[in-house]
Amino acid sequence: MSNTPMSNAHTGDTLVLLKKERTTQRRQRGMRLTFTTLYHVFKRTIVILLFLSLWEVAPKLGWVDATFFPPCSEVLKAWWGLVQSGDLSEHVEASLARSLGGFCLALLISIPLGLVVGWWKSVAEYLNPLLEIFRNTAALAILPVFILLLGLGETSKIAIVFYACVFPLLLNTISGVQNVDPLLIKSARSMGLSSVSLFRRVIVPASLPTIFVGIRQAGAGSVLVLVAAEMAGAKSGLGYLIQYTQFSFQIPEMYAGILSISVIGLGINYALVFLERRLTAWKSTYTDG
């Protein structure tokens, strides 16, 4: 029950702060700034804290079977155990290497290909139906094919991640190129730009936001597909860890594995959002007080 009173106290403090702030005049800018950040943090974390508390309390009060659903603190303990024994880092490393490998390979192939295909409208018209079929064929449904062709080793895992990433990237890149504002192209052409520089200086930057939609879809997909692939046949990786701990009835460790995956997924997503903000900074609005 260690988390509950703490989070309650935190909530209470913030509420008191909120009331105090409302009554005091808002002339002092600095004060108001800390209040706003506090309020922001509160808004972002309160539901998570409540969820963690529920997770902690429910097994302890016997609402759910603690054997299959151990409290949060026990899972964290198991997680720390895995960190200390070095098991976790080994599995995380294996998983990240595979998903980043497949993801980067897909980036290298899909984006240039998508730019070219998008540019030639007729090629895109011919290719799109097939690409749509491939994209809508769940990557995991093809996993047996990959295993048959490429065996159980690293190749088939990287290949499945690659497959899962390639189509969202390709389709978004194609539509990004196709949806560039024709007026911008007209304007650039009227300045006598050659096709090559038109492509480099107008088409690519203009389609970047749409390409990034694909990159984020692929990023999320890469983790998702990989974990499932590791469950189907692997000797390392987080998917394997989860599967293995379940079979050997190490339930807290299993949850620790699941938790690690959410953290990694979250991390990848934030990293991509950050990169997107940096690369498409021109879209963000001026906030000049």
Next chain:
Amino acid sequence: MNAKISIQQVQKSFRVRRNLVDSNDQKKPLLALGEITLDVKPGEFMVIVGPSGCGKSTLLDLLAGLTRPSSGQILLDGQLITGPNLDRGIVFQQYALFPWKTALANVEFGLQTKGVPRKERRDIAQSFIQLVGLSGCENRYPHELSGGMKQRIAIARSLAYDPEVLLMDEPFAALDVQTRETLQSELLRIWEATKKTIIFITHGIEEAVYLGQRVAVMSSRPGRIKDVIEIPFDKCTKGEDVRTHPAFIRLRHQIWDLLKDEVERAQAQERGDTLQSSR
């Protein structure tokens, strides 16, 4: 013959592809421009006014070299126009600024194409931003600028690479009245400062009379030059109250009389098109 731009018997027709209409109609090419002949003198401010759908923008695309005439030819300084080039600058109604570039980088865009070195490019761009009165906004992105400011940057961008002719396609049509009138007088100031030949397309009669040295009135589709009206004002004496001057009003009426039937016919054409495509 001393024309800067010489449009000689230019015709332009399009093949319209309409999926809903029976195949007989599809084969008929649509004549957008029917025999246009017009000379524009060096340094002249020529306004082309016409009803909507009369082919004004088609004519501008031809002048820009973005499309080729079906027959006839357009000469710039006696040379046949064969494609787009930096000797002509275009200002579009919808600004067409590159949203991922700052105002300064947008103005530099054409200069970069021209191969001007970086340092010089920056200086030239800065001076043109100053000319359009936006010093201090160099590092803003287009979405941080108002419509009027965007159009000023677009004008600066087109002037920066020093074209012989500035082509303007209803550049102020999307702006509110106050901004429009400010930009109109600004444009006259810029024209006097840079001595560019300007071809300005509009459907606003008052704008045409206020800006132009000559106003070419176009007919409804297929667009022809119906008449060319001299605007005998001295640009320098055009003050704030010029719009209420009796001569100004008389010219406005004269152009309106020329346009009135064309506007009606253009509207009838538009109704006809809608009927046809909904059939």
